[in-house]
Amino acid sequence: MVRRTNDWPRYLALSIGVAVIGFGIAVLIAWHVHFIPLIQVAPGQPPTTRQAASCYVLLGAALSLLATGHRRVASVCAAIVFLLTVVIGLEYALDRDLGVDHLLGSGYITEGAEPPGRMSPIAALSYFLSSVALLAISIPRLARHASAFAGMIASVLIAVGSVLFLVYRLTHMPVYGWGHFRHISIQASAVLVFLGFGILLLTLKESWISKTPPPWLPLGIGLGLSAASLGIWQALLVHVESQLPLLSHIILAGGILSALLVGIAVHAAQQASIRSRKLREGKDAFERLFDASADALLVVDRDGKIVSANQRVHGVFGYTAGELIGSPVDSLVPVDLSELHRSNPESSLGRPSIRPIGEGKELFGRRKDGSEFPVEVALSPLRERGEIRVLAAVRDITARKQLEEDLEATRVQAIASARLSALGMMAGGIAHEINNPLGIIHAMASDLTEMAEEDSLTPQAITRKGAVIRQTAERIAQIVKSLRQISREGAGDPLRPTPLAKIVAETLEICRAKFKTNGVELFLPGAIPEVSVACREVQIAQVLLNLLQNALDAVLEQEGERWVRLEVNNGDDSVALSVIDSGPGIPLELRSRIGEPFFTTKPVGKGTGLGLSLSKTIAEDHGGSLEYSEDQGHTRFSLILPLARKAGAA
Amino acid sequence: MKLKEAAVLFVEDEPLLRESMGAWLARKAGRVICAQDGAEALEILAANKIDLLLSDIRMPVMDGIALVKKIRKTGLKPRVILVTGFQDSALRDAYKLGVDAIVEKPFDRGQLLRTMQYCLEDVHSLDA
Numbered sequence: 180m181v182r183r184t185n186d187w188p189r190y191l192a193l194s195i196g197v198a199v200i201g202f203g204i205a206v207l208i209a210w211h212v213h214f215i216p217l218i219q220v221a222p223g224q225p226p227t228t229r230q231a232a233s234c235y236v237l238l239g240a241a242l243s244l245l246a247t248g249h250r251r252v253a254s255v256c257a258a259i260v261f262l263l264t265v266v267i268g269l270e271y272a273l274d275r276d277l278g279v280d281h282l283l284g285s286g287y288i289t290e291g292a293e294p295p296g297r298m299s300p301i302a303a304l305s306y307f308l309s310s311v312a313l314l315a316i317s318i319p320r321l322a323r324h325a326s327a328f329a330g331m332i333a334s335v336l337i338a339v340g341s342v343l344f345l346v347y348r349l350t351h352m353p354v355y356g357w358g359h360f361r362h363i364s365i366q367a368s369a370v371l372v373f374l375g376f377g378i379l380l381l382t383l384k385e386s387w388i389s390k391t392p393p394p395w396l397p398l399g400i401g402l403g404l405s406a407a408s409l410g411i412w413q414a415l416l417v418h419v420e421s422q423l424p425l426l427s428h429i430i431l432a433g434g435i436l437s438a439l440l441v442g443i444a445v446h447a448a449q450q451a452s453i454r455s456r457k458l459r460e461g462k463d464a465f466e467r468l469f470d471a472s473a474d475a476l477l478v479v480d481r482d483g484k485i486v487s488a489n490q491r492v493h494g495v496f497g498y499t500a501g502e503l504i505g506s507p508v509d510s511l512v513p514v515d516l517s518e519l520h521r522s523n524p525e526s527s528l529g530r531p532s533i534r535p536i537g538e539g540k541e542l543f544g545r546r547k548d549g550s551e552f553p554v555e556v557a558l559s560p561l562r563e564r565g566e567i568r569v570l571a572a573v574r575d576i577t578a579r580k581q582l583e584e585d586l587e588a589t590r591v592q593a594i595a596s597a598r599l600s601a602l603g604m605m606a607g608g609i610a611h612e613i614n615n616p617l618g619i620i621h622a623m624a625s626d627l628t629e630m631a632e633e634d635s636l637t638p639q640a641i642t643r644k645g646a647v648i649r650q651t652a653e654r655i656a657q658i659v660k661s662l663r664q665i666s667r668e669g670a671g672d673p674l675r676p677t678p679l680a681k682i683v684a685e686t687l688e689i690c691r692a693k694f695k696t697n698g699v700e701l702f703l704p705g706a707i708p709e710v711s712v713a714c715r716e717v718q719i720a721q722v723l724l725n726l727l728q729n730a731l732d733a734v735l736e737q738e739g740e741r742w743v744r745l746e747v748n749n750g751d752d753s754v755a756l757s758v759i760d761s762g763p764g765i766p767l768e769l770r771s772r773i774g775e776p777f778f779t780t781k782p783v784g785k786g787t788g789l790g791l792s793l794s795k796t797i798a799e800d801h802g803g804s805l806e807y808s809e810d811q812g813h814t815r816f817s818l819i820l821p822l823a824r825k826a827g828a829a
Numbered sequence: 830m831k832l833k834e835a836a837v838l839f840v841e842d843e844p845l846l847r848e849s850m851g852a853w854l855a856r857k858a859g860r861v862i863c864a865q866d867g868a869e870a871l872e873i874l875a876a877n878k879i880d881l882l883l884s885d886i887r888m889p890v891m892d893g894i895a896l897v898k899k900i901r902k903t904g905l906k907p908r909v910i911l912v913t914g915f916q917d918s919a920l921r922d923a924y925k926l927g928v929d930a931i932v933e934k935p936f937d938r939g940q941l942l943r944t945m946q947y948c949l950e951d952v953h954s955l956d957a
Contacts, residue, residue, distance in 0.1 A: 614934050615843055621935035622849040629853070629938075647845055696887040 188380040189246050195377035196243030199370055203235030206366075210284060219288055225364045229283040230267070231298045234260050234306045235370055241313045242377040250317040257313035264307035271300050302363045305339065305371050308332045312378045326382045327395035333378035334403035340371030342410030392449050401442030408434025474572040478561065479508045486568060495575050497547030512544045512556055512573055544573060552577050597725075597793050613658055615692075616651040623648045661688040672715040674801070676823035679747065679754060680707040682716055686723045690731075694743065699734055701727075702744040710749050713823040714801050722794040722805070726758040726816050729791070733762030733814060749822065753803070757810075757817040764814050765807065794818070830880065830952040832945055836860040838877075838907070840870045840884035840896065854883075857942060867891025871899055879907045880952055881945060886913045886923070897926045908948040912936070 206227050209217035219226040237256045244253035263279060270277050280296035288295075298306075312329035319325045347365045386393040393399075412431035469476055475495035478487045485508055488500040496503075496511055503511075544554040555574045560567060623644040630636040687703070694701040712719070730743040739761075746757040791805070798805040803820040837858040841847040847863050854861045862877060864870040868891045870884065882900070886893035893911050900907070909928040913920065923931060929948040932941060 615846070618934045619843065619845045619849070622846055622853075625938050626849050626853065651845070695889050696892070698889055698892065 188384050192377045192380040193243050193246035195373050195380070196239045196241075196246060199235050199239030199242065199373055199377070201239075202366075202370060203232045203237075203239060206232035206235070207283070213287075215288070220365055225299065225362050226288040227364045227366050228296055228298045230263070230279070230296065231302055231306075231364075231367055233283060234263065234298075238306065238309050238313065238374055241310075241317070242374065242381070245313065245316055245381055246377075254314055254317035257310045257317060260306055260310035261314060264303045264310060267298060267303040268300075268307065270297065271303070299363045299367075301339075302367050305336060305363075305367075309336060309371075309374050309378065312336075316378070316381055324395070327393065327398075329378055330382035330393060330395050331399045331402050333375045333382060334399035335406045336371050336375030337379065338375075338403035338405075338407040339410060340368045340373075340375055342407045343368030344372065346410065392452070394449075396449065397442040397446035400445055401438045404438030404441060405435050408438060472572070474574045477503070477508055477511070477571045477573065478563065479569045479571055481567060483507050483509060485511075486563070495546075495573060496544065508571065510545065512554055512571070513542060544575070553580050594793055613655055616655050619651045620648050623651075658688055661685040672717060674713045674715060676711040676713050677716045677719075678709070678711050679756075680709065682712075682714075682720050682723065683707055683745070683747070683756070686720045686727070690724060690727050694727075694731060697731065697735060698741065699731055700742040702742060704745060704747050707747050708749045708754070710754055711823040712754060712801075712820045714820060718797045719801070719818075719820070722797050722818055723756060723758075725791070725794050726756075726818065729816070730758050730760035730762070730814070733760050737762060751822075753819055753821050755817045755819045757815050759810050759813050759815045762814055764809055764812055791816075830949045832858050832942070832949060834859045835880040835945075835949050835952070836862070836878055837881045837883060837945075838862050838864060838870060838873055838879045840864045840867065840882070840888070840893070841912075842866055842885060842888040853938065858945075867893065867896035867899070870896055871903075874900060874903070874905055874907070879905075881908045881910065881949060883910045883945070884912065886911050886920075894922050894926070897923070897928060901926060908952060910941075910944060910948060 206217055207229060208214070210229050210232070217227075237260045241253040241256040241260075244250075244256065266277050266279050270279070276294065280294060285296060309332070312332040315325040315329045343363060344365060347368065383393065408431055411434060469489045470491075472489055472491055475492040476489040477485050477492065480486050485503045485506055488498075488503045490500060492503060493499050498511075542554050542556055543551040545551055553576050555576050557572045557574075559570050559572075561570045562568070627636065627641065627644055630640060687701075691701065727743065727745070734741040734743060742761045744759045746755075746759065748755045748757070795805045798818055798820070801820055803818065806817045806819060808815045808817065835858055837854055837860065839847070839851055839854055839861060841850065841863070842865050844865075847865065851861060851863045858881075862873050862879070864873055866888050867884075870882070871891075873879070874882075882896075884893040884896060891899075893913075897909055897911070900909075910930045910932060911923055911928050912932050912934055920931060930944050932944060
């Protein structure tokens with residue numbers, strides 16, 4: 180067991196326990212060897228019975244065992260005393276010998292001992308209470324307030340024992356007696372005081388460690404004093420033989436009243452001590468927090484002068500705390516105290532709310548070197564030394580601002596890279612798409628040259644082939660225009676009503692070739708409704724291109740039929756562009772992750788996982804949505820956009 | 830074998846190109862048949878003796894690479910020239926399949942003539 184320096188209550192309790200055991204054993208031996216002085220202090224006095232002596236041994240043992248931490252054995256000792264005293268109680272109640280009076284031998288001293296061998300009722304009650312207190316300590320789970328219970332019993336035991344002892348010493352009068360029953364011996368009263376102290380020490384052990392007086396202390400003192408008053412009252416009553424009953428009643432009432440008052444006073448003192456400790460702790464905690472705060476904290480008086488500042492001000496403003504005392508807070512941060520002045524300071528003190536200032540506008544602090552930096556300031560009213568002051572918490576948000584800017588830059592970059600990645604994937608198709616018409620022009624030009632060389636050039640041939648060259652060149656121009664359009668940044672464009680058909684046509688211009696060369700059939704709607712959407716055309720085309728690219732990737736991985744279908748369905752105020760593919764659909768467990776940035780099922784190098792996430796963002800920016808659904812086992816992604824209000828309709 | 834004596838199959842999905850090139854080839858080669866995709870080309874190959882196959886790589890239905898693979902399976906051994914819009918990974922497959930030449934679009938017709946002639950050099954006429 181680890182020895183604690185503050186263990187003296189335990190050792191004292193152990194010593195008391197051992198002393199009580201010793202006395203009990205001594206009395207038992209005295210009975211055996213007929214050594215009367217140890218049993219009966221004076222002729223005519225009640226003897227210490229064998230029963231009482233064995234109770235001393237058992238209670239002393241329980242006390243010692245508890246002091247050394249042997250709860251289980253202690254509880255057994257206390258339980259034996261408990262049972263014994265209960266049986267004795269029954270004997271008195273039923274006026275019968277239940278066979279416990281002569282267990283350890285006959286009580287041959289009958290003087291003042293009726294019936295012989297049986298302990299007095301007051302002794303039985305005291306040992307009963309002692310055993311209950313020791314049981315409560317040894318089995319704490321029996322009762323929630325075991326230690327308070329035991330402590331109060333201990334107080335009563337001490338009081339009763341002391342009064343018994345004192346009255347015996349002074350007047351030789353027995354007290355706490357009932358009717359013709361015999362009284363407790365003087366030795367027993369001394370043992371009670373010892374036992375009471377021992378139990379009290381055990382109950383105080385925890386309080387001793389935590390340095391707080393136990394909450395039940397006032398009640399214990401009150402009970403103890405009341406019990407003492409009761410004994411004194413009885414002694415007086417017997418002593419003056421009813422000559423002055425009024426006086427003794429007054430003494431009893433006064434004793435109980437004073438016990439009550441002492442109890443209340445001790446309680447109040449205890450509360451005050453707890454409060455002052457809490458206050459001290461609170462003040463300490465406040466000071467520690469004040470200096471440990473990551474924010475610069477300034478206490479400002481009503482004139483805007485800095486009264487105190489924490490260590491952090493040096494890191495934030497470059498001034499030491501000492502340099503700032505007395506200077507106006509305005510030189511550091513624009514703190515507008517007028518609102519606090521206007522409002523009733525008492526009422527604002529009642530609300531411990533912290534009010535951020537400058538919400539919605541940017542605040543700047545000024546360092547010692549004159550440089551400015553973005554800050555956040557929170558004000559809270561404070562009562563200090565009877566004055567209303569303001570605690571201003573100033574936070575340097577330079578790093579956060581920088582992070583926000585970086586994050587925004589990253590986002591813009593991600594959109595750009597996702598766009599370029601989609602374009603890159605289409606690039607192969609675009610090259611083919613341009614190369615084919617180039618081939619046609621080349622072929623037509625070659626035909627014309629050869630015809631000229633062979634002298635077989637006819638005006639019809641020139642007209643026809645010239646027309647093909649012109650049309651084909653126009654086709655190339657259209658492709659290039661779409662490419663330039665769709666590869667533009669577009670994020671900064673204003674929302675502009677754009678015919679849906681135009682967007683679809685431009686997007687298809689770029690990706691049609693890719694579908695063709697991969698042998699994937701692209702089904703298009705017969706006619707695209709003549710509706711317009713208020714949008715950034717480039718962004719919507721990018722979303723559509725992305726959906727088509729995803730659909731193409733999905734069907735390329737599979738055997739059998741490969742097709743992608745584009746559908747356009749318009750309602751009263753919205754239009755849905757749906758891309759359906761012949762792919763196997765998205766597994767149930769992955770559906771919830773659609774649209775998460777960087778989530779992709781494509782092999783490394785094929786998709787960034789940004790496409791759907793950004794498409795979703797773009798759709799939502801336009802007041803629309805991007806929805807996934809299943810279409811007869813196939814994947815369907817629908818871009819839903821609000822329709823632009825027709826001009827003149829309003 | 831001279832180009833003038835050879836039977837050439839030209840596969841191209843773009844109608845205008847097919848028409849223009851078909852007419853030009855007809856003046857240069859012995860016999861010219863045109864097809865619009867790999868599937869049609871296979872049918873023609875099965876029904877006609879073809880000495881030289883000139884095919885685009887990227888086509889719908891059956892592309893040039895798939896067409897050559899099918900031809901290799903049939904045991905027919907025409908000389909093969911593939912025409913491509915640009916260098917890409919499909920070309921690796923093409924070389925593995927043992928095509929005779931790959932021509933990039935747009936091509937010079939004189940250059941193409943020389944390539945075709947070169948491919949046909951060690952081909953002997955049936956009667957030889």
